[in-house]
Structures are given as structure tokens and as C-alpha cells.
Amino acid sequence: MSVKIGIPRALLYYEYYPMWKTFFQELGLEVVLSDPTTKTILNDGVKHCVDEACLPVKLFHGHVINLKNRADYIFIPKLTSIARGEYICPKFCGLPEMVGFSIKDLPPVIDVEINLRNPKSVLYKSFEQIGRYFTQDTRLIKAAFNKAMEAQKYYLKSIKQGKLPSELLENQKFVSPVKADLRIALIGHVYNLYDKYISMDILSKLKKQGIEVITPEQLEDAKIEEQANRMNKKMFWSFGKRLLGATLCLKDRKDIDGIIFIMSFGCGVDAFISDLCERRIRRETGIPFFLLTIDEHSGEAGVNTRIEAFLDMIRWRRKNEESNISAYG
Numbered sequence: 606m607s608v609k610i611g612i613p614r615a616l617l618y619y620e621y622y623p624m625w626k627t628f629f630q631e632l633g634l635e636v637v638l639s640d641p642t643t644k645t646i647l648n649d650g651v652k653h654c655v656d657e658a659c660l661p662v663k664l665f666h667g668h669v670i671n672l673k674n675r676a677d678y679i680f681i682p683k684l685t686s687i688a689r690g691e692y693i694c695p696k697f698c699g700l701p702e703m704v705g706f707s708i709k710d711l712p713p714v715i716d717v718e719i720n721l722r723n724p725k726s727v728l729y730k731s732f733e734q735i736g737r738y739f740t741q742d743t744r745l746i747k748a749a750f751n752k753a754m755e756a757q758k759y760y761l762k763s764i765k766q767g768k769l770p771s772e773l774l775e776n777q778k779f780v781s782p783v784k785a786d787l788r789i790a791l792i793g794h795v796y797n798l799y800d801k802y803i804s805m806d807i808l809s810k811l812k813k814q815g816i817e818v819i820t821p822e823q824l825e826d827a828k829i830e831e832q833a834n835r836m837n838k839k840m841f842w843s844f845g846k847r848l849l850g851a852t853l854c855l856k857d858r859k860d861i862d863g864i865i866f867i868m869s870f871g872c873g874v875d876a877f878i879s880d881l882c883e884r885r886i887r888r889e890t891g892i893p894f895f896l897l898t899i900d901e902h903s904g905e906a907g908v909n910t911r912i913e914a915f916l917d918m919i920r921w922r923r924k925n926e927e928s929n930i931s932a933y934g
């Protein structure tokens with residue numbers, strides 16, 4: 606019987622699952638993914654996590670509980686940095702400890718550090734450490750790593766060609782508008798945008814209304830980088846930089862009818878970045894901007910009403926050419 610490795614369907618699953626899955630499968634392991642988010646998974650996460658954490662981290666705890674009795678190991682890497690000279694939110698590097706402290710009787714947790722901040726650091730070294738939990742055959746580990754890189758490259762390429770992570774990972778089908786009447790940019794972290802339950806399926810809601818949706822993942826990385834680097838100070842949080850750079854990329858485009866920025870309550874990075882984005886958009890463009898804050902108490906009906914009001918306002922402004930109608934949600 607093969608060894609089962611559990612991967613929580615949360616946080617950076619939406620970034621790296623193809624790479625992680627391929628690596629473990631190539632080593633001969635059975636990959637067990639937690640179930641799609643439900644109310645029970647979220648409630649379990651909220652119950653077991655510290656109150657101060659943001660929604661995605663609470664939800665991650667729920668997904669770990671969902672896997673607890675189904676896997677021989679659980680994969681929770683200690684992610685410190687995913688790019689040269691940058692860090693990611695500190696919650697990621699403390700995640701294995703946080704989970705281990707809050708959830709008892711877990712199977713062994715694979716908590717190898719991934720830290721690419723230093724120019725000399727090499728991703729393979731972390732993968733070799735992970736692989737050594739299961740085999741001492743470094744040739745096998747290296748081959749699995751190479752396959753994992755290929756899978757990740759293919760995944761990222763498919764996204765740049767227009768596929769959404771939820772289509773590729775979750776097989777979610779969207780109704781594409783034949784002729785979109787609005788083009789809306791949806792800005793937020795991958796784990797907020799593509800988790801159908803947490804985002805209250807905002808992607809489908811917009812697409813069903815005949816709206817074309819653009820997300821940061823579909824924009825060119827070089828342009829995002831270029832825009833973010835124009836700030837007076839270097840933005841050293843990788844995900845904050847992506848959201849900021851993506852929003853600034855939209856600034857000069859004439860084909861964007863509105864921006865919806867989704868932020869998690871309790872997220873220090875989002876509190877800062879969303880404010881910066883809103884100020885720049887307000888000051889330099891007339892693009893309507895709507896900030897949607899989500900937490901475990903967010904009610905779908907209330908969110909629907911706010912989105913509808915925002916879209917009505919955009920259509921009203923366009924139909925009547927009335928720029929005196931507030932452009933902010």
C-alpha cells in the first residue's frame with residue numbers, strides 16, 4: 606500500500622498544487638487532497654485557530670482537520686520567501702508551528718523550509734529534503750523534481766493563455782459571455798479569488814451576468830513587476846507586490862470598467878495594499894473601485910447586493926454619461 610501524503614486545499618494550493626502533486630506522485634506516493642471548502646471545514650478551522658488570524662489561515666486549519674485521519678503525512682511547508690530579495694506574509698513561515706500547536710494528534714507534518722530570498726538559495730535543496738522523508742535515492746528525487754517543474758510551467762502557461770486556476774485545478778466550468786458588456790478586474794490573493802466557497806463564487810456571478818473578468822494571474826508578470834517597481838520604496842512582500850502591480854497595470858487601460866478588490870479581514874498586507882491601490886486609482890483614474898472585505902461572518906446575500914449595486918452604478922454612469930455618480934463601492 607502506498608504512503609499517503611495529505612495536501613490542504615487552501616492557501617498556496619492555488620499557486621503550487623501541480624508542482625507538489627507531481628513531485629509526490631513521481632516518488633510513488635498517493636496524494637490526498639482535502640475536500641473542497643464547506644461550512645463545516647470553515648467552522649472547524651475557525652474553532653481550532655487563534656482568533657487574530659486572517660480568514661485564509663483559519664480556513665487552512667479546517668482543511669488540515671479534514672485530512673487528519675486520511676493521510677500518513679501532511680505537507681505544510683514553511684514558506685519564507687518565494688522570490689529573490691522578497692518575503693511573503695509571515696503567517697506562511699509560522700504555519701507549521703501554528704497548525705501543530707492548535708491541532709492535536711496530527712500525522713507527521715512535512716515542514717521543510719522554502720526560502721529563496723538569498724540569491725544563492727536553490728529550490729531543489731528544499732525538495733531534496735522533502736524527498737528524503739520517503740527515499741534516499743537522490744536520482745529519483747531529482748527526476749521527480751524535474752517533472753514537478755515541468756508540471757508547474759505548464760500550469761502557469763495555461764493560466765497566461767486565459768485559463769483560471771479554478772478551471773485547471775477544480776475543473777470549474779464558467780459560462781463565458783458571448784459579448785461582454787463590462788470588463789471587471791478582480792484583484793485579490795489566489796486563495797480568496799479561486800476558493801468557490803470563500804469568494805461566494807464571485808467569478809461565476811460576474812460571468813453569468815455577461816461580464817468579462819480579469820484577474821492578476823492573467824496579466825503579464827513583467828508588467829506587474831515594472832509597475833510595482835515604480836513605487837518610491839521596494840515592495841518586499843511578493844503577494845502584496847502582485848496585487849499592487851496588477852492594479853497599477855490597469856490604471857492606464859481604457860477598457861476596464863471597474864475594479865473589485867477582495868481583501869481578508871485581519872490581513873495586515875491587504876489593509877495596506879488595498880488602501881494604496883484605492884488611493885492611486887481614485888487619484889489617477891475614473892475607474893470605479895469597490896473594496897470587498899470578507900471574513901467568516903460574510904453573508905452571501907449582503908455581498909450579492911453590494912456587487913449588484915456596484916455593477917448597476919457602472920452601467921448607469923455609462924448609459925447616462927453621468928460622472929457625478931459615485932465611482933466607489
Ligand code: SF4
Binds near residue numbers: 871
Ligand atoms: S497575506 Fe493576508 S490573507 Fe494572506 S495569509 Fe497573510 S495575513 Fe492572511
